Amino acid sequence: MLFNSVDFAIFLPIVFVIYWFITNRNLKLQNALIVVASYFFYGLWDWRFLSLIAFSTLVDFFVGNVLSRTENKAKRKLLLYTSIIVNLGFLGFFKYFNFFAESFSDAFTLLGRPIDPTRLNIILPVGISFYTFQTLSYTIDVYKKKLEPTQDIIAFSAFVSFFPQLVAGPIERATNLLPQFYVKRQFNYIQAVSGLRQVLWGLFKKVIIADNCATYANLIFNNSDNYNGSTLLLGALFFSFQIYGDFSGYSDIAIGTSRLFGFNLMNNFSFPYFSRDIAEFWRRWHISLSTWFRDYLYIPLGGSKGNMLKRIRNTFIVFVISGFWHGANWTFIFWGLLNSILFLPLLLTNNNRRNIETVELRHKIFAPKKDTVKIVITFILVTLTWVSFRAENMHHVFIYYGKIFSVSLFKMPEVLPIDVLGLIIVFLFIEWVGRFGNYAIENIGNIMNKPWRWAFYIALIISIIVLGGEQQEFIYFQF
DSSP, X not given: OOTTSHHHHHHHHHHHHHHHHTSTTOHHHHHHHHHHHHHHHHHTTOGGGHHHHHHHHHHHHHHHHHHTTOOOHHHHHHHHHHHHHHHHHHHHHHHHXXXXXXXXXXXXXXXXXXXXXXXXXXXOOTTHHHHHHHHHHHHHHHHTTSSOOOOOXXXXXXHHHOHHHHTTOOOXXXXXXXXXXXXXXXXXXXXXXXXXXXXXXXXXXXXIIIHHHHHHHHHHHHTGGGSOHHHHHHHHHHHHHHHHHHHHHHHHHHHHHHHHTTOOOOOOOOOGGGOSSHHHHHHHSSHHHHHHHIIIIIXXXXXXXXXXXXXXXXXXXXXXXXXXXXXXXXXXXXXXXXXXXXXXXXXXXXXXXXXXXXXXXXXXXXXXXXXXXXHHHHHHHHHHHHHHHHSSSHHHHHHHHHHHTSXXXXXXXXXXXXXXXXXXXXXXXXXXXXXXXXXXTTTGGGTSOHHHHHHHHHHHHXXXXXXXXXXXXXXXXXX
């Protein structure tokens, strides 16, 4: 079920009414409703994969409870490894089996011993990468004694399958989301209004920005042999805004929808295209994943402790695995490698935590020239890395880069949709003005009085209906 679909527009009010007007007196009943609604929401894609979520839920619930009853280090490690193997085993089989089989075959072919890979017709379960990491966070935190294991299977099932963020995040920590299922929720009008406002902004990002940009990004990337370097650079620009509008739009809708039901999810994007270096970009982009890798991979590897060589090693491992998490293709690994190379100068000079705060204003609208230059350079570098993320294969990556860095870069673009570029400019302006909030229009009440505010909301709704691009599935559903 897509957030930007008629199905969801019918589904959400029905669940909302039942949740607040029928089950509101019984916490367990509310949690049970969330489980049923979430399984229905997910089952509309493919009901067969509901068994994977249910099995993963039962395994981690059982592991957590047994961990609470034993202090034996060997048994505790065995239980932890059981959870890791089961969860990553499912993820590895469904997402990476064909990749490893084909890579294995290619390696032997290069050695002069060609073999036929065993390729299965495996369907990738939607959102498996997200809920796998979410359940792993629970087991790991219980193992480290950072979290008391739950005895409530319904609450835990609701935590694992919570429909607003089940398919594409944010990847919630058990320490944040799970306790919210233990306490009775009271309807909060202000919270609900804020949630609806964030949903509206998320729909604008998705329908107006992402879907319109997708039309031209797909056109250019799918026919890159026919276009000059400037057109390909423009295609990379369109994909940059497609993936940002698409993924951050999904997160906004998920977070806003959760507020309608009395839950607070972690922020997943914080205006990443206004970053002044690559390190700041990664603190602002896909926050739930980058902090997951920080806490459960980078720090266990040693983090920033030890000598510079170990810090470089740990950084490269995190970026490459992050790339591999995104998909079973060498292009994603290459994308992770590119980002680690761009991050390296900041690490070597100890400047990777230089830009922590949001860029300040000068003369109310514009940033200082120095910051503006840094933002532009960082955005260009990020846009160039997105080429390897979007390309079909490594051959496509190098051909695409080769054309961008050729004399044809200085020719006029052969595809130049002024209307979409205009929408991007309007979008960037709104994001820039609202960049101190959790989302761009969070604090609109402090900028506009009520009549102007409602006029703005109506304008957003009309634009979504009239100017929306061709409906596209959310990009991160494939991850």
